[in-house]
Amino acid sequence: MKREKGKLTRKSIVEKSLRLFSEKGYYNTSMQDIVQATGLTKGGIYGQFKSKEEIWHAAYDEAVNIWRSKVxxxxxxxxxxxxxxxxxxxxxxxxxxxxxxxxxxxxxxxxxxxxxxxxxxxxxxxxxxxxxxxxxxxxxxxxxxxxxxxxxxxxxxxxxxxxxxxxxxxxxxxxxxxxxxxxxxxxxxxxxxxxxxxxx
Missing domain, CATH: 1.10.357.10 (Tetracycline Repressor, domain 2)
Structure with a gap:
């Protein structure tokens, strides 16, 4: 149950961060922006990802999946x-x-x-x-x-x-x-x- 909740939390972070990165850019997106978009604490985010760059790599992979589904x-x-x-x-x-x-x-x-x-x-x-x-x-x-x-x-x-x-x-x-x-x-x-x- 705890592992399943962690997967859902991670998925939410990736999806919300992907939206932020695509709209604002990577460097104009702060960790505070991600906190506000996800409704999580910084601790909750860092419990899933070590850094903003690591979040971006996960968001990139999700963007690739979306791209493939369309093209x-x-x-x-x-x-x-x-x-x-x-x-x-x-x-x-x-x-x-x-x-x-x-x-x-x-x-x-x-x-x-x-x-x-x-x-x-x-x-x-x-x-x-x-x-x-x-x-x-x-x-x-x-x-x-x-x-x-x-x-x-x-x-x-x-x-x-x-x-x-x-x-x-x-x-x-x-x-x-x-x-x-x-x-x-x-x-x-x-x-x-x-x-x-x-x-x-």
């Missing part, structure tokens, strides 16, 4: 890897960024900007996640190439990176402006671009 929805049922990439990019731009799952429109890109030059440890964690996503795009493109779905002679690694950069560029602009044209236009242009890669 991979409906992709596993698609056998054609090109169509799968199309669904993935639509999910990211429309159902994650456009739907404002996080108040600013995104979590990872704003965090990367905030930590750049300040925390190598946290920057590396986000960068490795980005690298893993770019590698996934590459694997799906290679799957398409191996199936004879793409034109010959394409640099798949560069294409994967270009799609990844386009998605993050759209994310950054949308976070800054909240203009829905950004993600809407990016969906259409990425769809057009990917269609140009197909074997005629």
């Amino acid at each position: 991979f929805k409906g992709t596993r049922e698609i056998s054609n890897p090109i169509d799968r990439i199309g669904k993935l990019t639509e999910n990211i731009l429309k159902n994650y960024i456009g739907a404002k799952v996080f108040k600013k429109g995104a979590f990872f890109v704003p965090m990367l900007f905030e930590f750049s030059g300040h925390s190598v440890n946290m920057t590396d964690k986000i960068s490795k996640g980005f690298e893993g996503f770019s590698n996934l795009l590459y694997r799906w493109l290679k799957e398409a190439a191996d199936a004879g779905l793409l034109k010959e002679g394409l640099n798949l690694k560069e294409i994967a990176n270009f799609i990844f950069i386009s998605l993050n560029g759209a994310t950054s602009l949308f976070v800054a402006t909240k203009n829905p044209n950004i993600w809407q236009h990016t969906i259409r242009q990425l769809e057009f671009y990917v269609n140009q890669l197909k074997r005629g």
Whole structure:
């Protein structure tokens, strides 16, 4: 019973802290903010986490779970890897960024900007996640190439990176402006671009 209560307390801290970090940023969120958001004492929080940084790492993992639940929805049922990439990019731009799952429109890109030059440890964690996503795009493109779905002679690694950069560029602009044209236009242009890669 005590262990179950501890899990619920930890879950509450992570969820409330994730909301604070996504709205205010990491450095503008104080332990007192977390105390007020959770209704716990500092002792109750430190009984679950050693530091604010440790809370952030747990919040990051929760943000990844939320991101995955949104962006991979409906992709596993698609056998054609090109169509799968199309669904993935639509999910990211429309159902994650456009739907404002996080108040600013995104979590990872704003965090990367905030930590750049300040925390190598946290920057590396986000960068490795980005690298893993770019590698996934590459694997799906290679799957398409191996199936004879793409034109010959394409640099798949560069294409994967270009799609990844386009998605993050759209994310950054949308976070800054909240203009829905950004993600809407990016969906259409990425769809057009990917269609140009197909074997005629």
